[in-house]
Amino acid sequence: MKNLLLLFGLLSLGIFAQAQLQRKCGFDVVQNRMAQHPDYAEYQAQKQLAYKTFTPQKMDTVIRIPVVVHVIYRLASENISTAQINSQLAVLNKDYRKLNADTTNAAGWSKADVKFEFVLAKKDPNGNPTNGITRTSTTIDDICGSSRYATVRPAWIRDRYLNIWVCDIDDFTLGFAYPPGAPNVSADEDGVVIGPKYFGTTGTAQAPYNLGRTTTHEIGHFFDLLHVWGNDNNPSCNTDDGVSDTPNQDDVEYDNCGARTSCGSRDQMSNFLQYVDDACMGNFTLG
Secondary structure (H helix, E strand, O other): OHHHHHHHHHHHHHHHHHHHOOOOOOOHHHHHHOOOOOOHHHHHHHHHHHHHOOOOEEEEOOEEEEEEEEEEOOOHHHHHHHHHHHHHHHHHHOOOOOOOHHHHHOOOOOOOOOOOEEEOOOOOOOOOOOOOEEEEOOOOOOHHHHOOOOOOOEEEEEEEOOOEEOOOHHHHHEEEEEOOOOOOOOOHHHHHEHHHHHHHOOOOOOOOOOOOHHHHHHHHHOOOOOOOOOOOOOOOOOOOOOOOOOOOEEEEEOOOOOOOOOEEEEOOOEEEOOOOOOOOOOOOEOO
């Protein structure tokens, strides 16, 4: 009997460890919160109208986005280094400019140069020189998984900076984002939240999420992209992300870099808005 209990315990630990290794994005929780606001339906309608009336044009101008990284830490390991922060900016600038070597993962799909470049801010909101990094000590565990964190985290003016908070969320969520101007979201929340184990490619970054793709993924949400299976916790062939060149997908796929087919077509496993491991990702599409 003891052997059976021991075996069950080991299996349970294995299952728990596997669950921890699966990507979880908190954007669905954000969407649910936004949906509680009375203006949410109008917000969605305006977005859909904008999508339908937008005419894509070739753009040669590169848009440089000033970023401030707010490191909020309780443990020394959460106070990530400047080198780790710089490694994440380097990934973003490769992924959003189609300069990443692993666009080969996207063979057979369109690969977009989004023409966004991310730079650490050189001046703070008061016009003083800055390195684009703030550091805040806290005594609160899981500070960014708590309803209290919004009252203690620093935030710079959202019209001038992309705020990225690197802070402890919980054991399962890698990151999440609040789109600009979304209903039920305050100006001080507008931005992206990433756990310190999933930010950048060095330091505390933890495999299989140590290639910086969690931040690429969440900034995609910040710019209003949905998961490839759409805005739905129960994906099916009837749910969609509203992007014409990403095929419908009937389920959430974790970890897998291999080929998968659903809804009568090949799933786009390489898309940055998938839940696959960092090494499996490779592209935004032209759509």
